[in-house]
Amino acid sequence: MIYLDNAATSFPKPEGVSARMKEYMDAIGAPVNRSVYARAQETGLVTLQLRERLARILRFPGPATQVLLTSGATAALNQAIFGFLRPGDHCLVSAMEHNAVMRPLRMLADRGVSFDRIPCGPDGRLDPAGIEPLLRPETRLLVMAHASNVSGTVQDAQAVGRICRERGVAFVLDAAQTAGHYPVDFQAFGLSALAVPGHKGLMGPSGIGALLVTAEFAAQLTPLLAGGTGSASDSEYLPPYLPDRFESGTPNLPGIFGWERALQYIEETGVETLRRHEDALTARFLAALEGAPGVRVCGPADCRGRVGVVSVDFPGRDTAQLAERLELEYGILTRCGLHCAPSAHKTLGTFPGGTVRFSFGAFNTEEDADAAARAVRALAQT
């Protein structure tokens, strides 16, 4: 089997991740932030190490207390969007967003929040010059996917961040497809908040993620959940301090242990090394598909400005049937359809038919890329 669905979730995980989760379940089993016995303190330490590793990997200058743990990127984006926008506000998004951004914004329309899409080219690229004409006095937030989960197109987050800073607009980056795959620099991008999932390029388990926030952004954010935090238990109000204010309820502790171990692997390997490996595989796959009859590769023509996510358009063909044949005849696992991102597919010209998406990860090989390219060429003919 050749696993090329890393944009959905990375597989396999680095050695030691599942063992660490099992160790927590079988031998530790203590809560965090709630008890004083030694094993509970170990849980607290691992949780702190997780926040610190995330801050280092994502170049986050703030204290670890501003790394808020969530149940995933979707939860982080929901917290940022629902928690920040108020009736009357206007929000900007790219034309390449995932439904983790678009569905909250559609729900907020009922509450008097409006949005506009910043146009992107047919390769998915956003021109930062397109932001200025859409800004209004009531524009408070810009949310953008750092890289598209459909075409892999990477946006110029630094240029967008500069405009947001100049115009006093908060900037939230969805790094679901870049964190762990491609350098993310909270400080250089001038972010207000950054949402990441645990289970994609950061190679942890699913059911965990994070929202990293500046103090200024957090001060304007309403928590979506209220409950026990293990702190300030004399009060029926949420504590004002972070991360507790945004972390009600017992968190995903096996997930914390597993993710912390995965981030150790990422720090030891280095995001630049992972990027070079995935970039080389993507370049090889793209080169092998050049001129292939009956298919169109979406996104940028070369590897500059893309991560290892490649959507292949087989015009007029049923992508579900093609993905099924890829598994049954070639042992290749991909994702077909619209990838929870109708806006991106409309921008790329692949709506409503969709595409077959091939996404590379840390453990794929050159043979995987070659086999995938051969399979695409063969499927396009039959």
Ligand code: PMP
């Ligand atoms: N944004 C993007 C660009 C994504 O690709 C995804 C996952 N497909 C998400 C957000 C949501 O991530 P999760 O499903 O892990 O919450």
